[in-house]
Amino acid sequence: MSDRRVIALEDGWGNMEDGIMKLRRILDQEDAESFTSEEYMNLYTTIYNMCTQKxxxxxxxxxxxxxxxxxxxxxxxxxxxxxVEKKGEYMLRSLMSRWENHKIMVRWLSRFFNYLDRYYVQRHHYATLNQVGVGCFRRLVYEEIKPSMKTAVLALIDKEREGEKSDRGLIKSITSIFVEMGLGTMDAYQNDFENDLLTHTSSFYTRKATQWIAEDSCPAYLIKAEECLHSERERVQQYLHQSTESKLISKVEQQLLEQYETELLEKENSGCAALLVDDKKEDLARMFRLFSSVPKGLAPIAQIFKTHVQKEGMSLVNSAEQAAAAMKGNKEKPTTSTSIEQVFTRSAIDLYDKYSGYVNDCFGSNALFNRALKEAFEYFCNKGIGEISTAQLLADFADKLLRKGGSEKLSDEKMEETLDKVVKLLAYISDKDMFGEFASKRLSRRLLQDTSASQDYERSILSKLKTSCGAQFTSKMEGMVNDVQSARDTQDVFERWVDEDAANRKTCIDFNVTILTHGFWPSWKPIQVELCDEFAQCVETFQTFYDAKMSQRKLTWVHQLGAVVLNVKYEAKTIEMHMQTPQCSVLLLFRNEKELSMQKVIEKTKMPADAVKRALYSLSCAKYKILNKSPEGKTVNPEDVFSFNEKFTDRSRRIKIALPPPDERKATIENVVQDRRHAIDAAIVRVMKTRKALAYNELVVEVVNQLQQSFLPEAKMIKMRVDDLINKEYIMRDEENSQVFKYIA
Incomplete structure (x- = not known):
């Protein structure tokens, strides 16, 4: 086969020029016919042959x-x-068209010259044909007109920001050119367009912010800011590169929000505090959304929220104190914790419901706002109401919830919710041990007087307290509840024991005995009571039974906790009276006596004078006048004389004669203080035993850390306990540094 004919450079290039000229006519719409397959193959073959000749x-x-x-x-x-001859939007449209044509030209010529790309370019590591074609456009066109390109695009964006319509497709095409001019990098887009866009955006929104902050309320300003941010995000989606979004939004937030945050939040009548006062939850939620993206933008809002809740809480404290003062001035209604617990505790729960709702609904359960709510509640929940601590108020509120006939009639679901909130409020109270002591006493009273609304409720709140405060916090209270159930079982065994020998064991009256475990229940000092024969027989019978069954255990009878149901026959009708054992013992004296002085009652019952006085008061001076008192009056004195009121009657056939409870508050507080001394001693010894030697300030910190779940020990008390432990030779001062203590093994 003969050798292929050599194609001279000019001959071959002349053929290629014809093809290039046709392509140019097609692009300029002067030639509507595209290349045929033969024309394409001829041009490709020409290049191939010219590149493969020897x-x-x-x-x-x-x-x-x-x-x-x-x-x-x-x-x-x-x-x-x-x-060059065009300006603004017209120039951009022309540029878009020319660039699209240029890409078509690059694509076609790259096909014609494809053999160069496959071999020559790769062998010499030159720029590809596509890169060369784009590079020509960049060097000759882009570099020449990019300032006017940028100016024109920014003008279109400004026009759109002002509310006018603009050709988003055109802007997208032009921004794509900036990207493509980077030849695989974002350098051209960022350096030639994006940087100026961000500067331009800052200037635009600086002008807007200056105008809006002077004219608009805080909510109106934030609505505009939110709309602007939404528009800018949409703008990125429509025609800017995705990498611009975070930078663009940051600029807008900086100019609209960060620069004016303090002024916005403190705007008179419309700032953050005003929105909280007016319950503008939607505006607050918008404020949170907007400032959550601003560096440290939420901290000032959380602080205002905290201050507002503190103020609301202190208003509750002041209202409760005013109620307490008013009740104290009314001698008919002496001040007690239960008379003001609704004023404060229920209101505090409602306040918690309201602002925890704000935290969840408006502030996205953000940790800053949860902490602000916690600190605000801790601030006012530990103030106390006069002489009554909030721990006692909370215990009394829980007691009312859990008692039969309590002040609040709640469904099971609502009761569970309320008990949850009681426990949540307790978390804000530093004197949890004080709550525990009062709650324990209230629980004991409900259990012994059978006034619990439900054993399920009792166990429910104990379970919640156990989860919140630990097993040790509820161990004694759980022991009480278990004791009552155990006592019922013991009573069943006792009744079967009686039935086994009813002739000798059956008592003249029905009675129940509740066995209490000494370590679980509050400590009561038994008072002496000279029981009537019927009661004495019951005690003796049960004592015989118990000694036979539990020979290793000793029973201590606490008669003042006993309850009696007594049927009293009057001329009109028989009335069933519910009272405590000391009251009944006093009343039964009048079966054989027409009149008795207080002193005679003391001699016959052998009860302490204070207990007799309280019993006589409940029977003669309180709601029901079971006894007549001479002289009449609202106080009981040693020389007063009492007689049975045979004419007593009442609309009800069943009445409860309440015995005025002794003031347990002082004794309870003293018990708590004493327990705290022991707890601080134990904590100091534990720390020193572990550390061996420790500076005083570090010792205080560690002791507080150990005890703060139960109570917050004062530094003064810790110092007193340290001194006491030094005297007891548990620890000693370092000889060289008196502020350092050492453990004595």
Missing amino acids: APYDFSEELYKRYEAAFNQYINSKVLPAL
Whole structure:
């Protein structure tokens, strides 16, 4: 086969020029007919042959240069003059069209010169044909007109920001050119467009913010800011590069929000505090959403929220103190914790419901706001109401919830919710041990007087307290509840024991005995009571039973905790009276006596004078006048004389004669203080035993950390306990540094 005919450079290039000229006519819409397959193959084959001829006829290098020259010639003669003469949006539209044509030209010529790309370019590590084509446009067109490009695009964006319509498709096409001019990087987009866009955006929103902050309320301003941020995000989605979004939004937030946060939050009648006062939850939620993206933007809002809740809480404290003062001035209604617990505790629960709702609904359960709510409640929940601590108020509130006939009639679901909130409020009270002591006494009273609304409720709140405060906190109270159940079982065994020998064991009256475990229940000092024969028989019978069953255990009878149901026959009707054992013992004296002085009652019952006085008061001076008192009056004195009121009657057939409870508050507080001394001693010894030697300040910190779940020990008390332990030789001062203590093994 004969050798292939050699194609001279000019001959071959002349053929290529014809193809390039046709392509230019097509792009300029002067020639509607595209390349046929034959034309395409002819041009491709020409390049192939010119590149594969043997030296010196291998024209690859020259063709590579002429490929670039073809672009340069077309751009300089046709493209650039058409662009330079136009301005603004018209220039952008022309640029978009020319760039699309240029890409078509690059695509076609790259196909014609494909053989160069596959072999010559790769062998010499030159720029690809596509890179060369784009590079020509960048160098000759882009570098020349990019300032006017940028100005025109920014003008269109400004126009849109002012509410006018703009061609988003055009803007997207132009921003794409900035990206493509980076030749695989974002350098051109960022340096030639994005930086100026961000600066321009800052200036635009600085002007807007200055105008709006002077004219608008805080909510109106925030609505505009939110709309602007939404528009900017949409703008990115529509025609800017995605990498711009975070930078653009940051600029808008900085100018609209960060710069004016203090002024916005403190705006008179419409700032954050005003929104809280007016319950503008939607505006608060918007404020949270907007400032959550601003560096440290939420901290001032959380502080205002905390201050507001503190103020609301202190208003509750002041209202409760005023109620207490008013009740104290009314001698008919002496001040007690239960008379003001509704004023404070229920209101505090409602306040918690309200502002925990704010935290969840408006502030996204954010940790800053949870902490603000916690600190605000801790602030006012530990103030106390006069002489009564909030721990006692909370215990009394829980007692009312859990008692039969309590002040609040709640469904099971609502009761569980309320008990949950009681426990949540307790978390804000530092004197949890004080609550525990009062709650324990109230629980004991409910259990012994059978006034619990439900054993399920009792166990429910104990379970919640156990989860919140630990097993040790509820261990004694759980022991009480278990004791009552155990006592019922013991009573069943006792009744069967009686039935086994009813002739000798049956008592003249029905009675129940509740066995209490000494370590679980509050300590009561048994008072002596001379029981009537019927009661004495009951005690003796049960004592015989118990000694036989539990020979290792000793029973101590606490008669003042006993309850009696007594049927009293009057002329009109029989009335069933519920009272405590000391009251009944006093009343039964009048079966055989017409009149008795207080002193005689003391002698016959052998009860302490204070207990007799309280019993006589409940029977003669309180709601029901079971006894007549001479002289009449509201106080009981030693010389007063009492007689049975035979004419007593009442609309009810069943009445409860309450015995005025002794003031347990002082004794309870003293018990707590004493327990705290022991707890601090134990904590100091534990710390020193572990550390061996420790500076005083560090010792205080560690002791507080150990005890703060139960109570917050005062530094003064810790110092007193340290001194006491030194005297007891548990610890000693360091000889060289008196502020350092050592453990004595």
